[in-house]
Amino acid sequence: DAKTTQPTSMDCAEGRAANLPCNHSTISGNEYVYWYRQIHSQGPQYIIHGLKNNETNEMASLIITEDRKSSTLILPHATLRDTAVYYCIVRVATSGSRLTFGEGTQLTVNP
Amino acid sequence: EAGVVQSPRYKIIEKKQPVAFWCNPISGHNTLYWYLQNLGQGPELLIRYENEEAVDDSQLPKDRFSAERLKGVDSTLKIQPAELGDSAVYLCASSSGSSGGLTDTQYFGPGTRLTVL
Numbered sequence: 342d343a344k345t346t347q348p349t350s351m352d353c354a355e356g357r358a359a360n361l362p363c364n365h366s367t368i369s370g371n372e373y374v375y376w377y378r379q380i381h382s383q384g385p386q387y388i389i390h391g392l393k394n395n396e397t398n399e400m401a402s403l404i405i406t407e408d409r410k411s412s413t414l415i416l417p418h419a420t421l422r423d424t425a426v427y428y429c430i431v432r433v434a435t436s437g438s439r440l441t442f443g444e445g446t447q448l449t450v451n452p
Numbered sequence: 453e454a455g456v457v458q459s460p461r462y463k464i465i466e467k468k469q470p471v472a473f474w475c476n477p478i479s480g481h482n483t484l485y486w487y488l489q490n491l492g493q494g495p496e497l498l499i500r501y502e503n504e505e506a507v508d509d510s511q512l513p514k515d516r517f518s519a520e521r522l523k524g525v526d527s528t529l530k531i532q533p534a535e536l537g538d539s540a541v542y543l544c545a546s547s548s549g550s551s552g553g554l555t556d557t558q559y560f561g562p563g564t565r566l567t568v569l
Contacts, residue, residue: 384456384543384560385495428494439508440558442494 345429350447353423359416361446363429366410374405375430375440376414378423385428385442388414419450454478456561458544464567470532473564477525477546484521485558486529487543495543501527531566539568 346364353359365374376388389396389403391412396403402415416423428445457476465471477484482503487495498517500508503524512519516535521527531538541563547556 382562384545384562385558386560387557439497439500440495442496444492444494 345431345443347427347429347443347446349444350449352449352451353416353419355421355450355452356418359419359423359448359450361414361416361427361429361448362411363414364411365429365431368409368431369433370409372431372433374403374409374412375432376401376403377428377430377440377442378425379428379445380422380425388427390432419448421450421452424448424450456544456546456559458542458561458564460564461562462565462567464569465534466569467536468533470530471534471566472528472530473542473544473566475527475529475544475561477527477544478548478559481546481548481559482524483547483556484527485545485547486519486527487545487560489541489543489563491540498529534566534568536568539566541565 373390373392375390377385378388379385388400389398391403391405393405393409403412405412426445426447428442430440456478459474463471484501486498488498489495497511499506499512499519501521504521517531519529529542543560543563545558545560547558
């Protein structure tokens, strides 16, 4: 699986957009980009995934660059409850359902 | 819809003692996973079940760890004997796909926090 690189931590003001970057420069053509988050003392929670097109759901938007070497998760109006560790994961089509988590980005939303 | 249920939420034991964790996946989910999460790190897969069959247990330390999913529904993960380094959070997850499909979303339980003294 391709390796991902994320900043260790980020801060965001409540009500503002949170933009979380992820680099995956060795991504292959058949690999998807997944985002999960983990709120303190809870299990990881699925947010969104995409292959090459931008994706949006009720939680967030995922912007993938044209060369697919990086992506950005956007939380449009961050709330205090969005404070969590955010994991960017690249998933190989042939490796079954294994999710390989890195250390993620600790997002802190401040009032 | 109930989520993934795990018990206990917390467990404190002395080293060399046995310990077991229980997981009940989301109803109808064929695939069940056990992950280990050390402090400050992301979860790591220990074992994956498709129904009652363990299809990926390459990361499970088989000398002291064992798991079962006898009826293809709930599952138990056991450590015997526990070591100090086993202190971690043990997470269970489930998904509905039967072959670990690429877009198959995994739903996680709250985990069991194990402390070995």
